Structure formats: structure tokens, C-alpha cells
Amino acid sequence: MTQPVPQESQPPAPHPPLTPGDTQAERTRLSWRRTTLSATLSVLLIGRLAVHDNVSPLGALAIALALICWLALMWLTHRRITAMSHRVPATIGRTLPAVALTIVAFAVIGIILVVVGGVVV
Amino acid sequence: MQPHRTKAPPVDADGARDNGAVLTTVRRWFDPQEVRDVGSTPDYRFSLANERTFLAWIRTGLALLGGGLAVAGFLPPLHIPHLREALAIVLMALGGLIALRAIDHWARCERAMRLGQPLPASRFPALLAIAVGLGAVLLLVAIVLPGT
Numbered sequence: 001m002t003q004p005v006p007q008e009s010q011p012p013a014p015h016p017p018l019t020p021g022d023t024q025a026e027r028t029r030l031s032w033r034r035t036t037l038s039a040t041l042s043v044l045l046i047g048r049l050a051v052h053d054n055v056s057p058l059g060a061l062a063i064a065l066a067l068i069c070w071l072a073l074m075w076l077t078h079r080r081i082t083a084m085s086h087r088v089p090a091t092i093g094r095t096l097p098a099v100a101l102t103i104v105a106f107a108v109i110g111i112i113l114v115v116v117g118g119v120v121v
Numbered sequence: 122m123q124p125h126r127t128k129a130p131p132v133d134a135d136g137a138r139d140n141g142a143v144l145t146t147v148r149r150w151f152d153p154q155e156v157r158d159v160g161s162t163p164d165y166r167f168s169l170a171n172e173r174t175f176l177a178w179i180r181t182g183l184a185l186l187g188g189g190l191a192v193a194g195f196l197p198p199l200h201i202p203h204l205r206e207a208l209a210i211v212l213m214a215l216g217g218l219i220a221l222r223a224i225d226h227w228a229r230c231e232r233a234m235r236l237g238q239p240l241p242a243s244r245f246p247a248l249l250a251i252a253v254g255l256g257a258v259l260l261l262v263a264i265v266l267p268g269t
Contacts, residue, residue, distance in 0.1 A: 024169045031176045038183040045190035052194065091157075092168075096175055097150045100224040103179055107186050107217030114193045114209050 025084050032077045035099075042106050043070045049113050058116055062109050069102040069109075076102075149228045156228055160235030171230050178223035186216030200267035208260065219249070 046066045050059035076095050083090035149156055189212030192205060199205050222245055229241040 022166075024166045028169045028173050028176075031173045035176045035180055035183070038180045038187070042183050042187045042190060045187055045194060049190055049194040092172065094151060096172070096227055097224050099179060100150075100220040103182055103186065103220035104217045106183075107213045107220070110186065110190050110193070110213045111210050114189075114206050114213070117193075 029081050029084060032081055036074060036077050039070060039073050039102070039106070043067065046106065046110055046113070049110065049117075052117070059113070062113050066106065066109050069105045073099060073102045146225060146228070149232065150224050156231050156235070159232060160237065163234040167234055168231065171227055171234070174230070175223050175227040178226070179220055182216040182219035182223065184216075185212050185219065189213035189216065199264065201263055204263060211256070215249075215252070 043066050047063055050062045050066075052059075055063075076098055080090070080092070080095050189209040192212060193209035196205050226241065226243060226245070232238075233240050
């Protein structure tokens with residue numbers, strides 16, 4: 001693999017320019033995509049758990065909340081990928097804490113479904 | 122909440138000095154300005170690598186979460202009552218914990234990179250590996266023993 005030799009005539013700026021063949025932004029973008037895939041699978045499993053026998057009000061609420069979290073995650077990912085395609089480095093703001101919170105929300109929804117389901121059955 | 126932080130070597134001297142260390146840490150998760158104001162901006166490649174590490178941890182958490190959901194949704198009831206539910210809940214809680222730890226580690230790494238400090242050391246991966254390994258062995262025993 002030929003590594004492009006960075007020809008830096010001037011001292012590196014605070015944000016060094018994207019060197020040709022630099023795959024950092026692309027790898028990060030693909031990493032975001034993999035994450036959304038994993039999250040989608042989790043949402044499907046939450047849906048499966050929520051409609052195990054029939055759809056209870058709690059199950060419907062769980063599905064609705066999980067879908068909202070999933071949409072939020074898709075929006076965050078889209079925003080991040082768009083920002084990265086326009087400008088590297090793109091400021092990240094509160095995107096990552098928000099992503100972590102959606103995952104925590106998935107976990108809470110799943111745990112509530114199991115706990116309530118276990119108590120009812 | 123996260124015992125690894127109190128036991129970890131005091132690489133983040135600033136956080137250790139603080140009385141409300143936990144509160145400060147949590148504030149740093151949500152306040153990018155506070156993280157961004159210290160030190161100097163590192164090479165964006167490092168920041169992107171940090172971001173990818175965060176996402177990899179998030180996927181690890183999602184995998185455990187998905188495992189817990191699959192256990193709850195697809196596994197038939199086990200010999201030991203409520204073992205299935207307990208396993209599902211533990212896996213899902215672990216997934217949520219990993220997500221929180223991911224953002225904590227990301228913020229600490231970002232801060233360390235900006236300040237030119239060594240990256241934060243963490244026992245969390247080792248603890249997680251031991252917990253998952255032990256859990257797998259215990260579960261194997263719990264499932265195999267009643268059958269014999």
C-alpha cells in the first residue's frame with residue numbers, strides 16, 4: 001500500500017488539511033453507519049419483545065418510545081455525517097452524549113418490558 | 122456508580138482534585154464547550170479516532186443490549202425460575218452501562234488529548250471481560266447441571 005507522503009511546505013495549521021488518501025472521515029462515517037445498523041436491530045428486538053403475545057398499552061408505549069429514540073439516533077447520525085462531509089474536523093457538540101442517552105433509553109425500555117412482563121405472567 | 126473511576130490511577134489530576142468529581146465529569150459529558158476550552162485542538166485524526174472508539178463501545182453496548190432482548194424474546198424458560206429474565210436484565214443493564222462509560226471515556230480522552238496528557242488508563246475493559254467470561258461459565262453450569 002502506498003502511503004501518500006504529506007508535503008507540508010508551511011507549518012501545520014491548527015486544522016491540517018485533508019491529505020489525499022486520508023480515509024479517517026470515511027472510516028468514521030462507516031462507523032456511524034454500523035452503529036445505526038446495530039441500533040436498528042435493537043429496536044426490532046424491542047418490538048418483538050413488546051408484541052410477544054399481544055400488544056399491551058405498555059408494549060405500544062415501549063414501541064413508540066423506542067421508535068422516537070431510533071429516529072433521534074438517525075437524525076443525529078445524519079447530521080454528524082453531513083457535517084463531516086462538509087468540513088473535517090467538524091465540531092461534534094453534544095452529539096455523542098445524545099447517542100449514549102438513546103442507548104441507555106433502549107436499555108431502560110427493554111428492562112421495563114422484561115420486569116413488567118415477568119411480573120404479569 | 123462506576124467503581125473503575127475511583128480505583129483508576131489519578132491520571133486526571135484536575136478531576137481528582139475536585140470535590141464534586143462525579144458532577145464535574147457528568148457536566149463534561151454534556152458541555153462540549155468546557156471540554157473544548159481547555160488546551161489546544163489536537164490533530165483531527167486523533168479526534169476522529171476517539172469518536173470511532175466511542176462508536177465501537179456503543180456497538181459493544183448495543184450487542185449486549187440486543188443479546189438481552191433476544192434472551193427475553195426468544196429463549197424458552199430455563200430450569201431455574203427467572204434465570205432467563207435475570208440474564209436478560211443483566212445483559213441490558215450492562216449495555217446501558219457500557220454506553221455511559223463510552224461517553225465518559227470519550228470526554229476524558231478528548232480532554233487528555235487537548236491538554237497533551239497521557240490518555241486515561243482504565244480497568245473497565247478488563248473488568249467487562251472478566252464479568253462476561255464469569256457470566257458465561259456460571260450460565261453454562263446453571264444450564265448443564267439440572268439436565269444431568
